[in-house]
Amino acid sequence: NNSSLSTTTLVEKYMRSYSLLASAKINLYLEIIRDRPDGYHDLLMVLQSIDLADQIDLRSTETNTIQVYCNHPEVPQDHRNLAYKAVAVMAEHFPHAFAKYGGVDITIHKRIPVGAGLAGGSTNAAAVLVGLNLMWELGLNHKQLQYLGSLLGSDVPFCILGGTMLATGRGEYLTPLPAIDNFYVVLAKYRSLSVSTAWAYQTYRHQYLHSNVSNTSATRHPKERVYSGQIMSAIARQNQMQIYQLLHNDLERVVLPTYPQVQQLREEFQRLGCPGIMSGSGPTVFALTKSQAQAQQVVEAVNAAISDPDLELWISQFTNSSIRVLSFDN
Ligand code: C5P
Numbered sequence: 027n028n029s030s031l032s033t034t035t036l037v038e039k040y041m042r043s044y045s046l047l048a049s050a051k052i053n054l055y056l057e058i059i060r061d062r063p064d065g066y067h068d069l070l071m072v073l074q075s076i077d078l079a080d081q082i083d084l085r086s087t088e089t090n091t092i093q094v095y096c097n098h099p100e101v102p103q104d105h106r107n108l109a110y111k112a113v114a115v116m117a118e119h120f121p122h123a124f125a126k127y128g129g130v131d132i133t134i135h136k137r138i139p140v141g142a143g144l145a146g147g148s149t150n151a152a153a154v155l156v157g158l159n160l161m162w163e164l165g166l167n168h169k170q171l172q173y174l175g176s177l178l179g180s181d182v183p184f185c186i187l188g189g190t191m192l193a194t195g196r197g198e199y200l201t202p203l204p205a206i207d208n209f210y211v212v213l214a215k216y217r218s219l220s221v222s223t224a225w226a227y228q229t230y231r232h233q234y235l236h237s238n239v240s241n242t243s244a245t246r247h248p249k250e251r252v253y254s255g256q257i258m259s260a261i262a263r264q265n266q267m268q269i270y271q272l273l274h275n276d277l278e279r280v281v282l283p284t285y286p287q288v289q290q291l292r293e294e295f296q297r298l299g300c301p302g303i304m305s306g307s308g309p310t311v312f313a314l315t316k317s318q319a320q321a322q323q324v325v326e327a328v329n330a331a332i333s334d335p336d337l338e339l340w341i342s343q344f345t346n347s348s349i350r351v352l353s354f355d356n
Contacts, residue, residue: 042127042161043085045352048153049075049188049345050144051181052211052305052312055257056275058227061235066180066196067227070254072203072261073181075188076211076342080146081135081352082109082153084161091129092117098136108147108178109134112154115177116162123162130158139338141220143306144213145181149348152185156349161356172198181306188348192258203261205346206269210321213340214291214302214328215310221281226307229280252276270314273303281308290332298327 055072062068087093092113094103101107105114109132117124132154138146155174159166166174168187175182180197192201252274260268281304282289288304291311295302300320302313315321321341328339 041086042354042356043083044157044161044354046082046084046153046157047079047350047352048082048138048149048185049348050078050138050146050149050342051075051184051188051348052144052213053275054269054273055254056277056306057252057254058230058235058276061231067231068195069193069197071193071197072254072257073184073191073193073197074206075190075345075348077345078138078144078213078340078342080138080150080153082150082157083131083133083135084154084157085131085133086127086161087129087131089129090124093129093131094134095132096134096136098134098140100140101134101136107132107134108151108182109154111178112151112174112182113158115174116155116158119174120162120164123158123164127162139213139215139217139310142215142310143221143223143304143308144310145185145306148179148181149185151175151178151182153349155182156186157351160351160354172200185348189346190261190344203258204264206261206266206344207264208316209266209344210315210318211312211342211344212295212300212302212315212321212324212328213305213310213312213342214295215338216287216291216334216336217338218336219285219287219309221285221308223307226277226281229284230277233280234276266316270301273301273314275303275305277307278304285309291328291337294328294331295324297331298324300324 051073054074057070059068092110094107094110113130155171171186172183175186176198183198190203257272288309295313300313302311325339
């Protein structure tokens, strides 16, 4: 009959699916330059993709709805999810494509810890933008995708490109840096701990930056000057020892005093001769090692020193790409 014929036609013509891998990031360097009138901060960051990744499956549906499914209980499965918002931004900018291909089911297989300072939500949104660009045959270039990404969050443009990047502005202006070879990353996070990024930046603003309010408060400390040029020349020279010594994150100044567990993790890495720093607004702490064997030793030593079932450790590696298509069915 007619209705089954039209359904078959729709299925044959429009049912499409894409599976993508979406990598996490770490901040090798994060310096807060100034506060801005829009509430954000101008930053200078060195961002690095690592191969710890979520899998994102996109499937077109016959309805005009957006559905999110995720295996992690703390990830919202509705309009609050950044991956959902990414579909909404694409639908708003390309209403004809949305009408043609119908709704989208998004399934997120979470491996990147949530609320961790590793851009897990941002990289999921980046995967949706890259995936829908292909699924809806839009032919958008990186610049256009990065613009759409910047509407969703400060780290999304980086997550579209990945690799090793200098990021300025809110984090959306990106300059590629030479790829860094051969580092393994040990990541440590307390499962039950997460830090609000907005809280971390606002607290830093109150404590350390000169704002419009006159700087008379005794609690306000002068901004430390840190020199980002050094880490960039260390990267250009592939000087691993120097890269290691120049790791820096301004947000530690507010997060470490408030979260003693993060401070304790940092001290534990230091004690092992493998100093770690916090990624993004935390609470994940990471350290770099030159070999997988050394990374494994660090994991075992940290686990032995802090034997807490709430503590999770991962070993990962630097990677030059962020979003990768695993498979598709057009
Ligand atoms: O851009 P995104 O939504 O990821 O940022 C989350 C929060 O982090 C913002 O609401 C803002 O408070 C803070 N932030 C900031 N300056 C930046 C990036 C983020 O103050 N450059």
